[in-house]
Amino acid sequence: MDTAFSCRPGCAACCTAPSITSPIPGMPQGKPAGVACVQLDDALRCRLFGMPERPAFCRTLKPGPEMCGASRTEAMALLAALEQATAP
Template sequence: MDTAFPCRSGCAACCTAPSITSPIPGMPQGKPAGVPCVQLDDALRCRLFGQPERPAFCATLKPGPDMCGTRRTEAMALLAALERATAP
């Protein structure tokens, strides 16, 4: 049985809600929470996916019900709560 949780097209919550402290091409200081990554294309897909320039943090994010919920708004809320809970 396949237990993979598919990434929802047009969501990009994981590329918007969390802060990323490592450099991203086009965002050398990283990005603050709630700001969309500049590497998102018009379809809200990562231009760096699978590329060595993609931040290691991004590769650690795995879609799943606890992170993605059932829709983008829920994913944004879940990830924003996680961001707050893990803030220094």
């Protein structure tokens, strides 16, 4: 059985819902939860993908049903719940 899971085009929930505490080019203090990363382009793709400047947090994210759900709306809800559950 193939268990590969690819990013959903036009989603970017993982670049919006969670907070990122490390610096991001254009966001030196990181980004708060619910705020879109400034590195998203008009197609909601990461301009830093594959580059060393991409935060470690972003590099470790792996798309999957438990994080992405069946739609962007579901992904935003799942990631917002995870953000809240892991907040200090």
